[in-house]
Amino acid sequence: MTKHAGTETETDWDRLRDMSDSDAEGGALADKDNPPIRTDRSDMAPVARVKVIRSALHLTQEEFSVRYRIPLGTLRDWEQGRTEPDQAAQAYLQVIAKEPDTVSRALGTRSAA
16 A cells, blocks of 8 residues: 555555656655665665674773773774774784784783684
């Protein structure tokens, strides 16, 4: 059933099958209650990469902060999307993701585990 102006009507499947792609797209774009999903995804919040890295290393925020000398507040802001790492921090996170033990060893913060 399809609702139109407060009434319920049967879906006209023949009409839908006969619609061109451009007619269907035009109808979808005109529906302000149900806009099409954007493919550029710029309207969606990005998953914080640092959280993915930290989770893969099985570290709490506090452990990650201490091990890699990133202020806890900064880490939390990155993970919650309040701020984003600058270019240098992004590079540092990339190195941590690829060589976590080497980084912690170089910093002298490697855990006993």
